[in-house]
Amino acid sequence: AQKVTQAQTEISVVEKEDVTLDCVYETRDTTYYLFWYKQPPSGELVFLIRRNSFDEQNEISGRYSWNFQKSTSSFNFTITASQVVDSAVYFCARRGSYGGSQGNLIFGKGTKLSVKP
Amino acid sequence: DAMVIQNPRYQVTQFGKPVTLSCSQTLNHNVMYWYQQKSSQAPKLLFHYYDKDFNNEADTPDNFQSRRPNTSFCFLDIRSPGLGDAAMYLCATSRDSQGGYEQYFGPGTRLTVT
Numbered sequence: 001a002q003k004v005t006q007a008q009t010e011i012s013v014v015e016k017e018d019v020t021l022d023c024v025y026e027t028r029d030t031t032y033y034l035f036w037y038k039q040p041p042s043g044e045l046v047f048l049i050r051r052n053s054f055d056e057q058n059e060i061s062g063r064y065s066w067n068f069q070k071s072t073s074s075f076n077f078t079i080t081a082s083q084v085v086d087s088a089v090y091f092c093a094r095r096g097s098y099g100g101s102q103g104n105l106i107f108g109k110g111t112k113l114s115v116k117p
Numbered sequence: 118d119a120m121v122i123q124n125p126r127y128q129v130t131q132f133g134k135p136v137t138l139s140c141s142q143t144l145n146h147n148v149m150y151w152y153q154q155k156s157s158q159a160p161k162l163l164f165h166y167y168d169k170d171f172n173n174e175a176d177t178p179d180n181f182q183s184r185r186p187n188t189s190f191c192f193l194d195i196r197s198p199g200l201g202d203a204a205m206y207l208c209a210t211s212r213d214s215q216g217g218y219e220q221y222f223g224p225g226t227r228l229t230v231t
Contacts, residue, residue, distance in 0.1 A: 033217040043205055045160070045222035052217055091159060095217070103214045104174075107159035 002026045004094050006108035013082055014116050021077045021111045023092030029053070033095045034068065034075045035105070040088040051075060082115045089113070120144050121223035123208050129229045130198050138193040138226045140208030146221075148214045149191040151183060152207040154225070160207055166191060167214050195228075203230045 005024045013019045025034065036048040049059065051068050059066045063080045079086055092108040122141045130136040140149065148167050152160035164173045166185040180202070182194040195202055205227050209220040 035219060037222075043207075043225040043227070045207065045209075047219045047221060050217055050219050103216075104162055105220060109159050110157075 002028065002094070002106060004092055004106050004108040006090075006092055006111050008111045009109070010112045010114070012114045012116065015084060016081050017115075018078060018080050019082050019113065019115075021079075021090050021092075021113065023075045023077065023108060025073050025075065025092070025094045027053075027073070027094060027096070029096045031096075035093040035095065036066065036075075036077050037091045037093065038088045039091065039110070045091070048077075079113075082113075084115050084117055087113060087115045121208060121210055121221050123206075123223035123226050125226060126224060127227050127229070129231060130195075131231055132200065133197050136195050136198055136228065138195075138206050138208075138228070140191045140193070140223055141189050142210045142221075143189070144210055144212075144221065145188060146210035146212050147188075148211040149185060150209040150211070150220065151181075151191070151193045152209065153202075154205045154207055156204075163193070165214065172214075198228070198230045200230050203228055 003026050007022055032053045034051045038046045038048055049066055056068050065078045067076045089110045089112045091110045093105045095105050120143055124139045148165055150165040151163045153163055154160040162174050163177045163181055164183055180196050185191045205225045207225045208223040211220045212218045
């Protein structure tokens with residue numbers, strides 16, 4: 001199976017620290033899509049970002065930034081100056097470009113981030 | 118503003134008593150998904166509808182069924198819930214099941230089986 005690996009099960013930081021969540025994926029597809037979702041304690045999965053396999057530009061959105069490197073099959077997520085509200089489980093996911101099961105989202109196991117005041 | 122709505126947010130049912138979970142969307146998306154998520158695990162896809170076409174995952178138990186009477190609504194029926202079916206059930210929608218379209222998730226229904 002083409003897995004998504006989030007090696008960090010839990011991370012705990014103190015507010016204002018920077019934190020990077022790692023994501024490594026496997027794929028045989030030439031075209032694919034990568035996603036990050038946030039799941040706060042309320043339970044709803046919130047879409048954060050999508051990245052296409054043919055666009056390796058890194059992206060910054062406020063305190064969030066993403067580093068996509070095809071050479072290492074990684075799509076890491078950094079939160080700068082973390083805040084308590086960032087406490088959540090973060091899921092990295094991959095999706096193929098075709099239909100059927102290849103179009104399914106393959107999730108990593110998630111990283112639980114705790115930001116302490 | 119709600120885009121994907123799930124009712125109820127919390128559902129308690131008895132072992133073996135059929136239960137139906139509901140999902141509606143205001144996004145007019147073609148695809149609606151049902152996921153099961155157990156504690157400290159990633160969501161697991163049960164099935165999805167592309168318009169009226171039903172797509173079941175190979176490992177989804179027969180105990181789980183779904184209906185999509187129209188574009189806006191989709192239901193998850195659990196015919197005979199077991200204790201192992203206690204979980205969060207997430208509904209999601211997407212414009213298409215192919216390509217880079219993101220999925221939008223509802224708040225989930227937490228099912229307890231007593």
